[in-house]
Amino acid sequence: MAVYTDVTESDLGAFLRDYPVGELLSYKGIAEGTENSNFLLHTGQGSFILTLYEKRVEKADLPFFLGLMDHLAGKGISCPLPVHRQDGGIIGTLAGRPAAIITFLEGMWPRRPTAAHCREVGRVLAAMHVAGADFPMTRPNALALDGWRDLWAASRERAEEVEPGLAREVDADFAVFEESWPASLPAGIIHADLFPDNVFFLGEKLSGLIDFYFACNDLLAYDLVTCLNAWCFEKDMSYNVTKGAALLAGYQSVRPLTDDEKQALPILARGSALRFMLTRLYDWLHGPDGDLVVKRDPAEYIRKMRFHRAIVSPQEYGLP
Ligand SMILES: Nc1ncnc2c1ncn2[C@@H]1O[C@H](COP(=O)(O)OP(=O)(O)O)[C@@H](O)[C@H]1O
Numbered sequence: 172m173a174v175y176t177d178v179t180e181s182d183l184g185a186f187l188r189d190y191p192v193g194e195l196l197s198y199k200g201i202a203e204g205t206e207n208s209n210f211l212l213h214t215g216q217g218s219f220i221l222t223l224y225e226k227r228v229e230k231a232d233l234p235f236f237l238g239l240m241d242h243l244a245g246k247g248i249s250c251p252l253p254v255h256r257q258d259g260g261i262i263g264t265l266a267g268r269p270a271a272i273i274t275f276l277e278g279m280w281p282r283r284p285t286a287a288h289c290r291e292v293g294r295v296l297a298a299m300h301v302a303g304a305d306f307p308m309t310r311p312n313a314l315a316l317d318g319w320r321d322l323w324a325a326s327r328e329r330a331e332e333v334e335p336g337l338a339r340e341v342d343a344d345f346a347v348f349e350e351s352w353p354a355s356l357p358a359g360i361i362h363a364d365l366f367p368d369n370v371f372f373l374g375e376k377l378s379g380l381i382d383f384y385f386a387c388n389d390l391l392a393y394d395l396v397t398c399l400n401a402w403c404f405e406k407d408m409s410y411n412v413t414k415g416a417a418l419l420a421g422y423q424s425v426r427p428l429t430d431d432e433k434q435a436l437p438i439l440a441r442g443s444a445l446r447f448m449l450t451r452l453y454d455w456l457h458g459p460d461g462d463l464v465v466k467r468d469p470a471e472y473i474r475k476m477r478f479h480r481a482i483v484s485p486q487e488y489g490l491p
């Protein structure tokens with residue numbers, strides 16, 4: 172999505188009084204995105220994004236997310252910067268929701284990612300992993316195995332409405348992950364949702380990353396396979412190994428993978444596909460309907476889970 176929460180002009184005007192953004196000239200809700208309510212603001216000082224944080228974002232985590240953007244930007248990773256109020260704070264309350272203003276990033280997300288886009292995203296993902304290494308705050312991944320179990324418990328009963336046989340299929344996956352999820356690979360700060368709609372380009376040059384609201388500490392290679400899933404499948408759900416090879420090469424041009432990470436790619440990719448299938452399934456079954464809410468199809472990620480189950484060697488992803 173989305174705009175889950177509406178904001179009145181007078182409430183917004185009052186909220187903005189404490190921010191150094193000048194006079195409000197216009198604002199409108201942004202239909203894109205899934206998790207939070209976003210508004211584009213035009214003010215006397217330019218364009219800004221106002222975000223009202225919704226159900227999956229804990230207010231206590233906001234200093235981590237917004238602090239991370241400040242940290243990464245300071246290390247040369249292009250991403251939005253939180254706007255500080257006159258009192259130094261960056262988190263406020265608007266329409267009953269936690270809210271923040273961040274700077275506007277130029278660029279467009281690629282509707283049809285090419286191998287060149289994939290190479291760039293791999294390169295910048297690795298640069299982000301390196302830049303995050305000395306970020307002083309930590310946040311466990313709320314959507315790791317325990318979080319997946321909670322989503323599944325809330326959706327399993329109605330899973331067959333989406334795909335016959337899904338309950339059995341996912342139960343079997345959980346048994347595999349409980350037994351074999353990798354525990355000791357290189358870990359650090361990950362973006363955890365680096366889909367094409369969260370990466371802006373000017374032409375084929377990456378201009379910035381947005382949407383750090385799933386960022387956390389977890390396995391670095393898990394972030395990489397999330398990108399393989401999001402960037403390297405075609406509309407017919409075939410894996411494009413040229414794009415996969417480009418993304419992996421871009422990544423390894425900055426941070427070479429260890430042998431253990433390479434071997435773990437299939438199970439990590441399968442787990443990441445399950446994670447996105449589960450949030451989509453949950454929202455499909457329980458999320459609100461409305462003109463400014465676009466629900467994402469869990470079936471896409473059911474197909475990807477099946478693809479990864481059939482992988483025999485990590486080379487199939489395009490490793491050299
Ligand atoms: N800093 C930014 N600069 C420009 N546009 C932004 C920025 N942040 C968000 N947007 C716009 O808002 C949309 C939704 O943002 P996103 O953070 O992905 O929302 P959600 O967290 O709800 O998924 C993006 O697709 C983009 O159009």
Ligand SMILES: N[C@@H](CCOP(=O)(O)O)C(=O)O
Nearest residue numbers: 204205206364366382447467
């Ligand atoms: N990328 C997730 C949904 C999260 O939405 P985003 O707009 O923040 O990318 C998915 O595709 O399921």
